[in-house]
Amino acid sequence: MPARKITVEFNDKVVRQFLLASVIWGAVGMLVGVLIAAQLRYWQLNFDLPWLTFGRLRPLHTNALIFAFVGNMMFAGVYYSTQRLVKARLASDFLSQLHFWGWQAIIVAAAITLPLGFSRGKEYAELIWPINIAVALIWVVFAVNFFWTLARRREPTLYVGIWFYIATIITVAMLYIVNHLSIPTGLLHSYPLFGGVQGALVQWWYGHNAVAFFLTTPILGIMYYFVPKAAERPVYSYRLSVIHFWSLVFVYIWAGPHHLLNTALPDWLQTLGMTFSLMLWAPSWAGMLNGLLTIRGAWDKLRTDPVLKFFAVAVTFYGMSTFEGPLLSIKAVSALAHYTDWIVGHVHSGTLGWNGFMAAGMIYWLLPRLWNRPLHSLALANLHFWLGLVGILLYTAAMWTSGITQGVMLNATAEGGTVLAYSNFIETVTTIRPMMLMRLIGGGLYLVGWFLLIYNLWKTVAGAQAVNGSIEVFDDAGEIRADEKLSLVGTFLSPPVAFSILAVGFSCAWMFGNDFLSIAGLVALMLCVVAAYAHFESRGKKWASWWDRLLVNTAPFTILVVIAVAAGGLVQIIPTVLVHRAANVEDRRQIPYTPLELAGRDLYVSEGCHNCHSQMIRTLVPDVLRYGDYSRLGESIYDYPFQWGSKRTGPDLARVGQKYPNIWHYRHMENPRSVSAGSTMPNYPWLLTKATDTAALPGKISAQRMLGVPYPAWSPAEVFADVDAQAKAIADDLRAAGAAVAPDRQIVALIAYLQKLGKFETVAPAKAAAR
């Protein structure tokens, strides 16, 4: 039967919905960002209100911009470009709407719960477990809608942009689910499955790759579609884009440990993270050059076209921030930069420059086409560009200056490295104050630019007729020829995959086997390599045809992406989870928290203290001089979640226990400036008046026991008795020092926790070796 020509109308309604949501949530997230930047300069802007403090709003800012702003922008770009690249309407209107409204409901839930202090205490993974389940479900809806659309496509070849989308969907699902595995203790609270060093590794495997696969790979897919469209010429080198994709997808996933350099993380993992981070230079710059060179011959359009201006600068920022990232991953550089504003500047050059400007360029390109009306004002779009660019430059310059100043001051020693040059942490806080103001101005300019986009959008679409794109296409255009089909079995039996699997298996035998198995594995590995070479030489066509078929077969392609992204995580996580348990640690092991201390710790997590205070003294002389003996792996082995932190706006707290009397902490939380002049920490007056939730403690302790914390099998009565005794002792001590407070107040529990920090039991080496 001859092929019919049919008209396909794209589902651009959902594209418009996601685009508008991105614009609105972007404004909200940026507004919160400007507020918390102001709080770092003017602590009074915390207003002594729990839901407006920095520790609670910072997660709102990051989540809003990652998941609400970039997330919605990504969905708009993915749905718009995919439909056109595969010449098919989105598979299901219902799933598209479920995806949109489900995602917005998640954002609203996050916007309510985070300021209320419901947090899991892990960066970019703060949302409570019911919301996490919703995220996973809606992500599955997205995946089904996307892959179903690919299955109905009328273009056999999968464009490289689609590859990036596939990698995004698969990898984000894997990362999100593993890092959010938790044991609930109630509707709004849970403990993560991984704690201590394992939690740190899994968290930054997720955290780093949230940047990689949520903020980068989908935007690269969008770049590979929209930059050629805007420049009206194909991508500079399709070959380079192929290399870019596979090397980026394979290498990125390994780099997470670079967030934990010089910490208690095992050294081999730190080396692995650093090595792979340095290797990322190559694929990242391949992508940047490919993007920028796509504009070759069209540079003159930058004078008049704001879209290309935004894209050109966005891709440049992609290159700059992916140059800076590996640089910061060098151990020696990390020693200076980690925990400082330099990292904040690096992240913002990526999000404001790369993500924000790609979003702006895409939005300005889409507006006239989705509403069939010229953009209201090119002049305003150009003004937005310049305000945004100056804003980013001010922001990053301020953060570089501030970060390097902090790093230099905090690491400076005198008298042959035996004493600190700046012994009082507050000296750095007061030194960088002008930079905090400059950051605020930079962020403010960027926000003003975004408001111009909103005004321009409003004037463009108000009263305009929304239009859906359509094409005429033969209904059998997407059929794959019989000789191009690749079954799932065929995927694994193909020579490249089969030889690779064998090589990995023999490598494992070589590395982990006993004497005979190890030698056999090594010999088999060498034979395998020789056999693969011989096969390639004699049957080279089979290898080539496999590759060609891979380019038009979605399922095998997706499976190989899964293997590529899973490899790095498995190599790092499995040994860490299996070996670095409490039973195996040497030297020092954490003493489990008492019930009251655990309640205090939950308050610490809830208030987001880790946003400003680390609990990890690095293996560096200045850290040890300032905070005490370096942190051992075992000293946080029972911490669910770990609280090593990633930023020191205030000092490290790993050994703050018993450093000050109880009354000092009381006064400090009531008004930090009363005991630490020049502090920018918010007041926490509500801790003095609100009661601690002790009723939940028996359930929480049961959950901790399930996680492996060696608590006795206490009855609830025993738990409450223990709480009462410890709380009374602290309250009595406070009263004697002049502060009358009831034992059941939150401040008492928090003091109990803070005074515990740094306590450990010594594990004799012989005992560890005997296990």
Place this chain on the structure above:
Amino acid sequence: MFRRLIFEDSAALFTLVAFITAVSIFVSISWRAIRMKRPQLAHSEQLPFAIPTPAARHDTDTTA
């Protein structure tokens, strides 16, 4: 003496093997990309233009 340290001696092999694996994959993919046929490349890189896109004002108006 310490279990963790003993383990790490062998675990350090991961770094080496991982690096070799990554380089192998990088070389293989680069080889396949370089060997892609010209018509295949031309078809792929033209996919974003397979569907005509309506022009916006600033795409064509060079006097703005």
